[in-house]
Amino acid sequence: MGSAATPRFRFGSLRHKEICVPFKIIASQCTGCSACEPLCPNVAISEKEGSFVIEATKCTECVGHFDEPQCVAACPVDNTCVVDTSLPRYQAPG
Amino acid sequence: MNAVVGRGTYVKAAVNHGKMMQPTTDHKGCCASAKTGQASCGSKAGQGDLPTEIWEKVKDHPCYSEDAHHHYARMHVAVAPACNIQCNYCNRKYDCANESRPGVVSEKLTPEQAVRKVLAIATTIPQMTVLGIAGPGDALANPAKTFETFELVSKAAPDIKLCLSTNGLALPDYVDTIVRSKIDHVTITINMVDPEIGAQIYPWIFFNHKRYTGIEAAKILTDRQLQGLEMLSERGILCKINSVMIPNINDDHLVEVNKAVTSRGAFLHNIMPLISAPEHGTAFGRNGQRGPTAQELKALQDACEGQINMMRHCRQCRADAVGLLGDDRGPEFTTDQVMKMDVQYDLEMRKAYQKRVENERVSKAEACQKELEKLSGEISAITLLVAVATKGSGLINEHFGHAKEFQMYELSTCGAKFVGVRRVEVYCQGGYGEEDRLSTIVRGIRDCHAVFVAKIGGGPKSNLIKAGIEPVDQFAYEFIEKSAIAWFRSYLDKVRRGEVQHGERGDAAVPLRISAA
Numbered sequence: 001m002g003s004a005a006t007p008r009f010r011f012g013s014l015r016h017k018e019i020c021v022p023f024k025i026i027a028s029q030c031t032g033c034s035a036c037e038p039l040c041p042n043v044a045i046s047e048k049e050g051s052f053v054i055e056a057t058k059c060t061e062c063v064g065h066f067d068e069p070q071c072v073a074a075c076p077v078d079n080t081c082v083v084d085t086s087l088p089r090y091q092a093p094g
Numbered sequence: 095m096n097a098v099v100g101r102g103t104y105v106k107a108a109v110n111h112g113k114m115m116q117p118t119t120d121h122k123g124c125c126a127s128a129k130t131g132q133a134s135c136g137s138k139a140g141q142g143d144l145p146t147e148i149w150e151k152v153k154d155h156p157c158y159s160e161d162a163h164h165h166y167a168r169m170h171v172a173v174a175p176a177c178n179i180q181c182n183y184c185n186r187k188y189d190c191a192n193e194s195r196p197g198v199v200s201e202k203l204t205p206e207q208a209v210r211k212v213l214a215i216a217t218t219i220p221q222m223t224v225l226g227i228a229g230p231g232d233a234l235a236n237p238a239k240t241f242e243t244f245e246l247v248s249k250a251a252p253d254i255k256l257c258l259s260t261n262g263l264a265l266p267d268y269v270d271t272i273v274r275s276k277i278d279h280v281t282i283t284i285n286m287v288d289p290e291i292g293a294q295i296y297p298w299i300f301f302n303h304k305r306y307t308g309i310e311a312a313k314i315l316t317d318r319q320l321q322g323l324e325m326l327s328e329r330g331i332l333c334k335i336n337s338v339m340i341p342n343i344n345d346d347h348l349v350e351v352n353k354a355v356t357s358r359g360a361f362l363h364n365i366m367p368l369i370s371a372p373e374h375g376t377a378f379g380r381n382g383q384r385g386p387t388a389q390e391l392k393a394l395q396d397a398c399e400g401q402i403n404m405m406r407h408c409r410q411c412r413a414d415a416v417g418l419l420g421d422d423r424g425p426e427f428t429t430d431q432v433m434k435m436d437v438q439y440d441l442e443m444r445k446a447y448q449k450r451v452e453n454e455r456v457s458k459a460e461a462c463q464k465e466l467e468k469l470s471g472e473i474s475a476i477t478l479l480v481a482v483a484t485k486g487s488g489l490i491n492e493h494f495g496h497a498k499e500f501q502m503y504e505l506s507t508c509g510a511k512f513v514g515v516r517r518v519e520v521y522c523q524g525g526y527g528e529e530d531r532l533s534t535i536v537r538g539i540r541d542c543h544a545v546f547v548a549k550i551g552g553g554p555k556s557n558l559i560k561a562g563i564e565p566v567d568q569f570a571y572e573f574i575e576k577s578a579i580a581w582f583r584s585y586l587d588k589v590r591r592g593e594v595q596h597g598e599r600g601d602a603a604v605p606l607r608i609s610a611a
């Protein structure tokens with residue numbers, strides 16, 4: 001998963017979280033099925049106008065919790081929960 | 095059609111058998127199916143051989159008792175949008191295709207909205223006896239919403255029976271919760287017990303925080319489904335198994351599935367046709383996988399009958415269906431309307447109404463029994479199909495042109511046996527029938543010898559006669575089985591006197607048209 005092209009930041013964890021948004025949901029594809037929502041270990045996913053969104057500062061790519069990003073694994077529509085390449089990837093603190 | 099060599103052989107054989115069956119088959123054994131409680135008149139209003147404690151559970155459940163489905167209604171509430179597997183016949187933009195027809199979207203409800211809706215409908219439609227949660231995704235992939243809804247409903251309306259539908263993946267984890275919630279019916283969709291076949295039906299599952307694919311996924315799924323079924327049977331919960339018949343993939347194999355579920359205590363097996371069209375956007379729709387014909391479906395259902403009841407009155411209802419099977423009143427009860435209704439839950443009124451329904455069922459069975467006695471001296475190998483236009487209550491009470499569906503009965507000297515339903519688009523709108531719609535209906539029931547209606551216009555009448563189907567309207571508003579048997583007796587008479595040449599009819603298309611209802 002770790003792509004070399006994506007810049008990685010090694011700041012203190014707090015600061016780091018403020019600037020990382022690794023995963024996003026493409027609203028136009030989301031069916032609003034809610035499958036992803038209860039699975040997120042960081043409670044980063046919530047409903048917004050019939051579609052679901054990932055809260056920017058909370059997503060940790062599930063690192064330390066699960067082997068696969070839960071939202072990606074559960075989502076019925078391929079390529080709907082995707083890495084937001086405009087933003088840096090999450091780096092586990094420490 | 096038979097691209098996969100070796101597959102499909104069973105069904106072909108069964109179909110051949112079905113064809114042979116009409117004039118020549120060894121007639122004995124047909125009466126044995128009366129045991130299932132679905133044949134003849136439903137003596138004792140349908141109880142048949144069922145032990146009384148089971149009959150009590152199913153007698154007013156429209157899905158579990160064929161006889162009950164003429165009289166009682168069910169409703170679904172769409173509180174469970176998420177799912178934990180992917181089926182190749184499902185497009186997840188729409189409702190779960192295991193319980194619903196493809197291409198249907200329900201309005202999602204919160205548990206609180208759902209309860210209000212249940213109460214409103216229980217008051218408006220007193221014959222509504224069953225609440226099901228069947229999606230729009232998987233009931234057990236949304237456990238919090240599903241069980242909260244059940245809990246609220248059982249507090250507010252304790253006489254309503256609760257049931258849920260699931261693909262079975264999460265089932266073993268929730269068996270105890272199901273028992274505690276007083277859910278007495280569970281439907282599990284089981285399409286295979288062989289992971290190699292499963293891999294052709296399920297591209298992936300989500301289980302234990304991981305996505306599994308291929309044979310590994312199908313293996314987990316089948317293990318969990320069968321384990322869940324066993325656990326429920328041990329606890330005395332009635333299980334219905336739904337299976338989707340997919341020609342050349344699991345058609346032969348469903349006989350194995352039937353054995354596997356029967357031996358694990360399933361109560362009822364419902365084999366449904368795959369409904370597949372490119373516009374549904376499903377994997378099967380896109381790759382041109384066809385659904386079975388009416389005769390293939392019936393042949394498979396017949397082959398599976400014996401140890402377990404086969405359900406033949408399934409309408410593949412939508413996740414927010416309301417009313418008698420086949421007559422969806424869902425559109426009358428949108429969330430906005432329900433929220434505005436002033437609801438007084440009146441248990442006594444519901445009981446009084448249901449008592450009247452019970453009396454009606456008894457007189458229906460008695461009338462049928464009398465007619466059947468007149469048939470007892472007859473010896474004939476003739477078995478044929480007839481279609482009936484009905485709005486429910488076991489009566490021939492629908493105009494041909496208004497019928498949204500036809501109920502199918504197989505007639506023989508053993509009586510009238512309900513064998514299925516054909517849905518057709520309503521062709522008569524504003525009094526004018528359209529030619530092409532009429533011919534769709536004729537194609538949909540062209541394996542029938544007669545169609546029983548309350549009324550029929552001159553045009554459709556002559557079209558039916560031309561197609562070799564006899565329109566029968568002299569039994570308008572009478573009981574279905576009794577009338578069908580009476581007609582059959584006179585048919586046998588005519589054959590004996592040489593006035594009618596008895597011949598077989600061809601196969602019919604399973605009508606694929608999905609009406610909005």
Ligand code: SF4
Nearest residue numbers: 040059060062069071
């Ligand atoms: S990747 Fe994991 S942490 Fe990030 S939103 Fe998805 S489920 Fe939550």
Ligand code: SF4
Nearest residue numbers: 030031033034036075
């Ligand atoms: S699982 Fe996918 S489709 Fe369902 S709500 Fe989440 S992002 Fe949307």
Ligand code: SF4
Nearest residue numbers: 177180181184190191
């Ligand atoms: S279980 Fe139902 S909702 Fe889930 S993928 Fe299969 S048909 Fe669709």
